[in-house]
Amino acid sequence: MPKIVLITGASSGIGKSIGEYLAQKQYKVYGTSRNPKQNEKNGIHFLKLDVNDVQTIQNAVNILIEREGHIDFLINNAGVGITGPLEEIPEEEQKKVFNTNYFGPLRVIKAVLPQMRKQKFGFIINVTSIAGYMGLPFRGFYSASKGALELTTEAYRMELKSFNIKMTNVAPGDFATNIAAGRYHAPALDNSPYHPIYQKSLDLMNEHVDNGRNPNLMAENVYKIMQKSNPKIHYKVGDFMQKFSVILKCILPDKVFEKLLLNHYKL
Template structure:
């Protein structure tokens, strides 16, 4: 029997790439979107209407899939939003929106699916985090913080669920060629702000990286490898060599040296 996979945020970008790859490999895939009726149906898998911020909606979607397929074998928490701006000037309301979607949204989904997985005595949850969650990046502090929080929560849940047959891990992508930049919230910065010039330089670096980023199909391939692995790790990374290696560098180098490397990279 093919595994039943639920992917949040499956209408575009990394979520669509994951779903497309898994569908091609024979998995039974369900994606979600806040507004599936507006889409053209180019995905080779069905899209269910879901707002991950709505806990009742999360429960009803999981129930629908279990009623249809009998189970959910894999949950991939991919839905999320981006944000940039100086920590001092990102409005608190926008910070809370990011944590609602990128942290509490995945928590809602895990709470909704776990009763079924625990009953079956098996299941896998893959939380899509970010390499940005391993380090505080300039003008991406909110995003780094929320992805780091989800990674640590994944560690905790893995230990809590191990005896119940449910596995939890996280996959941290680097930059991939998706439409996330178009939907990213950018804090409005006045021209006379002390951050204006350095923020503009950092955004130029970020945008140039997106222009040369890899195809998100690589993330789909990595997810399939995780699902099919006999011995899973707690944390996975996928991206360019230097993106992945930067995590190791942060572990090895003194804080001041690593900080200087980041500042040089972002022209600060």
């Protein structure tokens, strides 16, 4: 009997790469999209799901369980980007990014937990970001939303331990995906006091994504993590310096690490 995997945000980018890779490894993969264009593609069986709509989440989980009778893995991948000076991002957009990147995964977790408890097994992987380990200039709300999910996972692991349900975080660095096209950009207004430095940082961020690593690397790493009987709490996937930056933040004095970020972003 194949293992059943549910992946949110599987129509593009990292989610698509993970889904197609796992399908090749003989997993039965259900991927979600807010508006799936087809029922199945490249081994991914699509379900309609919006992480901001509880009813679509419950409908998708019910359909999956009705078809398969069990769900072995949930990969919480759906997310959005946001950039801009913290002062200038509208509160509505601040709430939107937390709704999708933080509360969205929690809604999906809540929907699958009853079935995982019933079957006495489950493995939940939350895709976060290396940006969630540090407050990055002009990406503060993105960093905060991903960092919040990292910490909540730590608590959830301990609460779920007695049910034989495992949970872990996987934090990617920069990957060549379409996230830049879909994220909210606060406009670099000519009359903004932040205009010159924000535009410079925005160009640098887009360059990092354009030159990012192949998302298949994330797929390979997620597959390896899925084989672990006792997974770690945190995993990082990306270039050496991106992963090393998390270590530096732990060991360097705060202001020294801040200076490194200022130099990196040319601020």
